[in-house]
Amino acid sequence: MTSTSEKTVPGPAGRAADGPDTGRGRRVRHRDHTIPPWLFVVPALVVYGIVVLYPSLAGVMYAFTDWSGIGGFSFTGTDNFRALLDDGRALESVSNTLLLTLAVVVVQNGIGLLLALGVHTSIKSRAVLRLVFFAPAVVSPVMVAILWKYVYNPENGAGLNGLLGAVGLGGLRQDWLGNPSLALWSVAAMVVWQYAGYSMVVFLAGLQGVPAELHEAARIDGAGSWQRFRYVTWPLLAPALTINLMLSTIGGLKLFDQVYAATNGGPGTSSETLSTVLYKEAFVYGKFGYSTAVALVLALFVAAVSLVQLRYLRAREVTA
């Protein structure tokens, strides 16, 4: 941990947006004055500690028990973790979890960025368009899944299939949720639809921090729109990009509501993810202890992935 922090600090990490000029190193010397007193962080830390840290730590205990979730239990040491190594269902779900996350992270942020760039212009409909793109994020994920089952109705004349038929793309009709090799991707598409606008909002907040004058200056210097994007906008979007990538990665790895409500992990076990497995263990099979062990492993895994990602992205913010 300490080595991590040491490496990140030199050259005030993540302050790329201070400006494309140099001369940042000097600021380090002023630190003593500019660092706010630690009292600033205390209230947040207290509430966070009570609501998240303490209960989670207390909950970790169950990972070492055979508790069903009700009644008594006894401590079983590391049995749950050893059982996990032999649990085909849990292990299979890991690859689904990774594929789903990858698809969601790439597509959601790609679309989110394009949407943000599209509506961060002076086109007339921009206010309405922002609303349209963001609207799906406002509906509860479980309800989105219920709604999308109407969209994914496999009958030829219904839902998306009906629409494809109507515009002459009948050949693309699919059994969206029923085909075991397609179900996971159908869920991914649904998630992207719901959260592309979410990514857009974060990118927009980043774009609003890009001074128009920089664009103007670059234009006068003869930069084309791609060059302006690449050398002016993109570097300054680094914080927003970090936030979006981190959030969608973590969200993807933990994705539960949409998968559970849309496919319940099916057909068969073809769209089972770590989150659906650990939910089922806890609340359907009544193996709370084991489920906690799965949750713990999931948490460590997600933490590892996000730390690596964070280091990379923050390094990028500095050099971009």
Place this chain on the structure above:
Amino acid sequence: MSTATARGPAKAKPGRTGRRPKYGQYALELLMIAVAVVFLFPVYALVTLAMKDPRQISESPLSLPSPPTFGNFGDAWSSASLGPALLNSTVITAVSLLLLIVLGSTGAYYLARCARGLGYGLYILFLLGIVLPFQLGMIPLYRLVDDLGWLGTYQGMVLFYTGIQLPFTVFLYTGFIRALPQDYAQAALIDGCDHRQAFTRIVFPLLRPITGTVIILNAVFIWNDFFTPLLYLGGSDKETVPVGIFAFVGQYVSDYGLVFAGLVLAALPILIVFVVLQRYVIKGFAGGLKG
């Protein structure tokens, strides 16, 4: 420093590329509208389903409703007690947001400016909160809220949402505070302001765009959350909107017209907040740096 002055008088509309609209702009507008139409298809499904009775839904779920039934909205309103539920949801969401903004931005101010040692450690500690699966602490937390006697109360929900969303909020704020120019705050500190004044007068106003984002993204989560209010508020008179709507979703018998009508009604307040915030955020940026 150059960026500071460059940002100062930013009055031009963001991203505006020229005085006269160009053909490229019309093409872009058309393209974006086309994308929007694709995005709207499920929304169309939602709204049409909300205007149908069970028989119409059964016969042709996604056709235009003929005749449209607006009765679902009234029925959903009364049978899910949406009036009181909206009040409960509003109180819980608004108070939680207020606390999140205050605690999140101040905490992030420290974490962003103190990026080594303790500061970095705490930052990672907060990040951990986004990573942890909710199941892990669910039962101990439930017992804690019960011990406090806060089941079925606003304060129990506010405490829960503030705590559970703080990591996310701190993460958003920290990222953006890092990207802010430090010069203003430094100048203020040199002028004799203490950190509290520098934060409230200089830094916080600069955070408008991200505060807007913090509000809207947290509001969406808190407003839509179904599980926690059912767990903590179920059966009390403090039930929130999703609890009312989900009660229509049976395993065997459901009236989805009613469910989706309720959903449309529930989504409207958040959408209005979004529209207002988008304006505020943009204005905030243009006018917030007068100095």
Place this chain on the structure above:
Amino acid sequence: MTTGSRFRPDRRTLGRRGLLRIGGGAAALAALSPVLTACSDSGGSGKLRLVGVADQQKPVEELVARYRTSHPDAEFATSFAPTDQVQTVLRTQLAGGNAPDVHVLYPGSGSAMSMVELAKAGLLADLSEQSWTKEVPSNFHPAYRHEGKTYLYSAGSSVIGAIHNKKAFARAGVEPPRTWKELLDVCAELKAKGIIPIALGTQTPWVTQLISYALVPNAVYARNPAFDAEMASGKAHFRDSGWADAMGKYQELQRRGFFNENPNGTTYEQQTSMVASGRAAMAVQVSAVLANFRQAARNPDDLGMFPFPGGDDAAKLWIPAGIVVGLGISARSRNSAEAKAFVEFLGRQQNVDRWARSVAAIPFKRDAATRTDPALDGFLPLIDDNRAVPFMDQSWPNAEVQPAHFAAVQDLLAGKTDVDGALGQMDEAYGKKS
């Protein structure tokens, strides 16, 4: 169960309050809480807390209203939600030692909120003293009772059969079949007329099991009533039992093209709509869904229901009849007297009838005034003749077999496994300790 040496996660013994005080902030909050709760209602005294699944909302609300006319000072705080969420919330509340006074309870064993599971953990109040419990027929005892004590209140049983669209049958000029052979003929006839013979919506997990359940009574229990005991002792297995026969028939219906295309992508709602609109002729379903099918149809009387003929002898047909989801009283209820009085009230004949009628179930006891749903007329003789078998999951030893069955059927329909493989998955789940 030997709990002597084991920890009980009792709220007062885990030293949680001690832990709580370690955090100074938490202690401050705890100190504040009496002040703050003085003006808030934590649902404690007086009000009877009831948590049920959405499907129970109609009968419970009706009966609560009736109860309050005779007990005007009884106050209820009820909440209803979809099955999965209720299950999660209740498990958390039970674990946290704060269960509602009255809550949804599933009959028999085999699920995380089932009567046996909770009774074993000592979480349910004994209802055996109530008079209605004496009238539960003995073949239903496994659903209501654990170790001789009654813990479940349920209004009666729901049958699985074929819900059919009479107009679609008439268009094809066919009558409800009475044997497996007739069923195949009728389906062929319907298919020839361009009507989907059997709508199937196995995208919705619980729908997957219904055809198995409709076939297994004839394939297994008609031949061997002791099958459950043999399974429990490890003498029998799904794989080499009559289950193979039933699953084979399930598969045969698909192979002959008697289901809609893509059943794994079709939801329960879409299945309902196919039958209600007459695009499909029938669906194998549980009688509790009749109300949903009726409200989806142009004319509710278009829909009927008949026993699904899994066997070859019409006079010896067996059917599945499962006790419907009911209610239990928490062992730690602070209002247990009031809760018991309410359940006693629910046990009166006319209230049993009311609840049963609203979910199209057959009351566990009937008298001259009992009127069951007319669609169920064809089932009553079989029930009275003791040719009804409880839903199979209600006697399964752990909560993993049923989901394994769901997945096995979906895999079977997707062609990802065969009958042997599907039943192997179920045997494996059956063998796991609960």
